Amino acid sequence: MTAAQAALAGVDTEFLEMPEGLELDTPRVEDGAAIWRIARDSKVLDLNSSYSYLLWCRDFAATSVVARDGGGEPVGFITGYIRPERPQTLVVWQVAVDHAQRGRGLAAALLDGLTLRVAGGLGVRSVETTITPDNAPSNRLFSSFAERHGAAVEREVLFDGGLFPDGGHEPEVLYRIGPLAAPAPPR
Structure with a gap:
């Protein structure tokens, strides 16, 4: 994403470094099938x-993001929502990047771009997500996000594995990241 594209999208580029050939965008309903496949x-x-991804693209597009390749196809996404009891908190639900795009820093660019957009547009000042203990890539993604943004990270078990009805589920550890710095004013 160029600085001009970022300005048009209302995204501050201080942290944002999109891999070449990709751009950030708001998901559309027609992206639901591709997001489900990713x-x-x-x-x-x-x-x-698959239905839930269609709904997500319709109802939570403002708090989600996709990365598009040169042909406009989604190659990565983050789904999120504003926590009703904490309207300044973005809950990141899922992060995924197409296999062909991994290792390029796309997940971090998606997370930076989304949080900068919702901080400016919706007043978000913190991020929450849950990560299972065995998910090292997500742990690195969110820990490095907090470091880049100078934010504290608190961790605690939110859902013990025994609460899941299908058995064998790892506990879900809640990451609370914040406060995030206020976005820079428009230039």
């Missing part, structure tokens, strides 16, 4: 129904 092919995410 989640399925990740083989690590809890896969939701």
Whole structure:
């Protein structure tokens, strides 16, 4: 994403470094199937129904983001929502990057771009997500995000593995990251 594209999208580029040939965008309903496939092919995410990804793209587009390749196809995404009891908190639900795009820093660029957008547009000042203890890539992603943004990280078990009805589920550890710095004013 160029500085001009970022300005048009309302995204501060202080932290944002999109891999070449990719751009950040707001998901659209027609992206739901591609997002579902990326989640399925990740083989690590809890896969939701294809219907839920369509709804997500309709109802939570303002708090989610996709990365598009040169042909406009989604190659990565983050789904998120504003926590009702804490309207300054973005809950990151899922992060996934297509196998062909991994190792380029795309997940970090998606997270930076999304949080900068929702901080400026919705007043978000903190991020929450849950990560299982065996998910080292997500742990690194969110720990490095906090470091880049000079924010504290608190961790605690949110859902013990025994609460899941399907058995054998790792506990979900809640990461609370914040406060995030206020976004820079428009230039």
